[in-house]
Amino acid sequence: MTSPLDAERRKSRVFSRELAYVLHQSKSNVEKLEWLEQLLVQDPVFNHEKMYYLTRGEQYKRATQMAGRAEIIAHRNKLSEEDTALLHVVLQGFTSCPSSTALHTGMFFKNLGLLFTDEQQAKWMKMAKQWRMIGCYAQTELGHGSNVRGLETTATYIPATDEFEIHSPTLTSMKWWPGALARTANFGVVYARLLLGGKDYGVHNFMVQLRDLETHDAMAGVTLGDIGPKIGLNNVDNGYCTFDHVRIPREQMGMRVATVTREGKYMKNSGVPQEVLYFTMLQTRMTYIRSCGLALAKASTITIRYSAVRQQGYDANNPDSKEELSVLDYQTQQYRLFPLLAAAYAITLTGNQVDTFSLQLADQIKHGDLSMLVVGHAMSCGLKVLTSEMACNGIETCRRACGGHGYLLSSGLPVLLGDILQTVTAEGENFVLCQQTARALLKVHGQFQSSGRLPAAMQFIANIGKPMRAQPRGKDQWLELETYTDVFQQRFLFSLRGLVAKVASEPSIAAGIQNNSMHCYKLANAYTYLVLVNNFVEAVRSSSTLTKENLPVLQLLCRLFALTQLETTAGEFMESGCVFPSEMPIIRANIEELLALIRPHAVTLVDGFNFSDHALNSTLGRYDGNVYEALYESAQHDPLNHSSDKVALHELLRPIRDEIARESSANSRL
């Protein structure tokens, strides 16, 4: 059967299968992901085409069923631990949002592995891996999120019984937001203020049983509930919880960072810094980068395929033609979508590197080596902020670019958007995190000034004192990859110099950052754009993994990424002196040429992300392009189309008619 997208695929020389190997790290990895997806989709439980038509309660039930079935499939196929984890990742890809159980296999496992002693782990890890214990990460409270130091839940040591008493002393101390807390978890890692003999030792983590393992009833003193419907993440039971003088054994405090003795003495464990307490958040944050790249890739896939199929309006350059143009042929549509496609490539490729880095960092930290923590912090915060905003804003741009049909849940875009929107807030609110990136950059810069040394990943800071280029560039120079690394570096260094100067005149670095927080936000983004541009340029400069068909097309994407990101904040580049106002027409002309050059490859470039129709779950994004049939068929799943209760007649038309009839008869009686 011919497909509306056949012609698109024929006219491109891009070999999309090879791109998939690059984006998903290797041929064998792509094949493994495909095999795991097949293991799932052959089971009818994973048929989720009606997902958009379910209530929130039904969605949670389906997501929970799927997670349970996936685990059973893993067992039956004797998957390794790594492959089981990957299977759950594949499953998450179906629903665009991490399920409640992802918090168990993700955050809870990581927290258990990092913050509890070997003896403690011996006790719980097996239970957790066999899903008898299912955990959540209970940190955030109604009154405190960003300011973790302000958490109010208390853990008071009771020497008489050798227990901690976990308690919620105020309304605002109620745990509020933890995923899996409302209905799923039977244990939680609870963050609470440690009180010993009346003294406050600050926030520590405690393993608290929330529900009975057999009956799943809440434990005595524990009150649990759901915080209500959300803009996204509606498969997940984000919950609230209060503790009314709940006792737990002393051994259930996470004792890797510090120990509380039988006598109630506090002992810091040497070699394990306090920062590690929140390292689970840093790790989770790093997983967001690749997720954001893939979410944007999904939206790009849906929108570019649909825009190629959708025909609307006529070619003004060919007034006699009666055939309508493909929406993707319009310059505005290309300007909206191709930079996002390029960004999806840039972020996913960087996400691959971050995932590798994250494993290294966790290993080092477990062995007490904190040397890479500053760079890890700056980079993870900066990349989380920028990539989450690019993904959220980009997916919404895609949704709008699908016109009316993008407003329908069946397009897949609204749910994708709603789910990803949590990333701008979770694991560090973006505007707060930027201050951390700025602080880390100031620290690195300070060390450079005093010692002349810089971490390998930040050597470019050495150029901070060097003079700026003062010559406008021509058209060809604006297409050279070196130009991009140069101007993004200059923009960043200008911003860093500015912040250093401002902070120098403040009473403290902390005050300098707080009083110049917008500058910090822009500095953090300038730094992170540089990281993304450098990575993308490096990946396409001369790749051994790309063929001569694909490499030049990816270079087009890289150029488009750099130039359009520059154009969006052109004022900052001009202010820094590395771009002249007179260069803008050249830059824009280059962008317009790049759009036209990328146009024939747009569909094969999104094919490179290798999303199955099952993973996309979109009427508009289907591989075969038969969007109108899909829209109509999907609407047939709507329960409203199977009801005939005539609400308008009974609630609107008849009551008004009756009222008017009453009025007239009353009037006629007068």
Added chain:
Amino acid sequence: MTSPLDAERRKSRVFSRELAYVLHQSKSNVEKLEWLEQLLVQDPVFNHEKMYYLTRGEQYKRATQMAGRAEIIAHRNKLSEEDTALLHVVLQGFTSCPSSTALHTGMFFKNLGLLFTDEQQAKWMKMAKQWRMIGCYAQTELGHGSNVRGLETTATYIPATDEFEIHSPTLTSMKWWPGALARTANFGVVYARLLLGGKDYGVHNFMVQLRDLETHDAMAGVTLGDIGPKIGLNNVDNGYCTFDHVRIPREQMGMRVATVTREGKYMKNSGVPQEVLYFTMLQTRMTYIRSCGLALAKASTITIRYSAVRQQGYDANNPDSKEELSVLDYQTQQYRLFPLLAAAYAITLTGNQVDTFSLQLADQIKHGDLSMLVVGHAMSCGLKVLTSEMACNGIETCRRACGGHGYLLSSGLPVLLGDILQTVTAEGENFVLCQQTARALLKVHGQFQSSGRLPAAMQFIANIGKPMRAQPRGKDQWLELETYTDVFQQRFLFSLRGLVAKVASEPSIAAGIQNNSMHCYKLANAYTYLVLVNNFVEAVRSSSTLTKENLPVLQLLCRLFALTQLETTAGEFMESGCVFPSEMPIIRANIEELLALIRPHAVTLVDGFNFSDHALNSTLGRYDGNVYEALYESAQHDPLNHSSDKVALHELLRPIRDEIARESSANSRL
């Protein structure tokens, strides 16, 4: 009882009641709106605090009940037609989205009044006003939205019976999207290609009965359904519809623009231009401006109040203080929110003018005077595009600025956002509409070149040939209102000159616009920013309606609006030569000062919009600031908190345990 917001209100000298009179046009209008709201809220049907916890079917039912009750209340209180219309507007304000019935009282009435002859109106208007006939506007099809010329539904004249046959010849010709079509309307104004004796006369409108007036069953040959859940507008039954050779009397074509005679002859009616066919869309578009302003105002109200209440983190300038800062004290939060507050004022004030203009224009057009149509078109398209994007993006910024709690539906922000998102697509997709603004501007410019004449509202185009200023401005100059009108005008004229030059080298104006559509988009926005800035400056330059307490504070808002909008697209201003890169530090320093000056008045400035707690329906936006109690109490409405079905136990934990038990016993048997 003291409220967390009392202190905020005490420290401002702004008199918010007076601001309400300005924003809502007069003291008497404010009082009328309050009176109408009271008429509604004393009826328990309008208690909508559980709205966020309902399914889509339940939401539609509640919205329909409310609309019916409002109409009955209007009857019982003998409200005039104007007041009844206003009552429905107040009702819409409760749910942030136009209900299905708003399409009846809005678009359908307008279409009936404008495109049908007096005799036709005599037949239907009374029925419509008594809600025996309830209508929808059925234009958009599955395959065609923006390109109205491409609609496929046919209306074939059958001389033998003096009827039209309405028919859907293809899948893509299915009517798809019309609000109120799925379950509410019993009549529709259907847009279809008029076919007379085999000749296609293009798209015309026809009154088609969809349902039986008594039973509400679909008429023979009419298939109706719901298009499914959406990112917003879930109170509204957007529907699909196909016609299988449905016959209607010839008299049911809208005969104001053209007449079809008994013999099947087509006669254009002189004095009524073809453009009028789509004038309903233009009118509806103009109502969006004020709606967008008020939607942004609602989000600003919620977010600024919450940000004043929310305390998080400590003052780095005062390290000994243990008291937490209000989130609104942080520069980043002010930078995010105050420009949006300023924009809400700018858009609402402009919306007031547009509403007046819209009435004048409709009246003129009814009398065959089309002289103001070009300006009306340019302005309505441009303002709709820019204000819908400012509102959508701004509401999402507000939502994010509320952190985690902004992700909850109970904050009111997600539903407000979802509902307003339709405005970027409906009544003309924004990127398509910008080309119309550009076309109108080119037309006006062309007329100016040939005749030297310009419409009153576009006199500034006369400056297109004048030389640009070439001197940087100082700090004080950047606070003068005249500076803003000057630089926004120069940026616009630079863009217009550029487009004129580009189009001159193209084969036709149409081709010039299509080949430079991104330029058109930017030009349209540059024009519309100028309109907004001019209006805002005019309103605060010397107002007779503002006291000496309020005027200077509104001037701060006006400065902030202009400077922050300039900063966002600073590159364009620099490129046009009216701002130098070296001026940016001055501009930014001014912005930072303005933020600090506005801070004490932020809460009283949002009070000026005069939203009741009922209209806000937000846990975070309450007038009294008791947000944490509200969040907790709202969550108690969640049906999940009243169920105890233990999904996780039955669907996840037990199946996995059973599987593991089976495995072990199988292994032990081996």
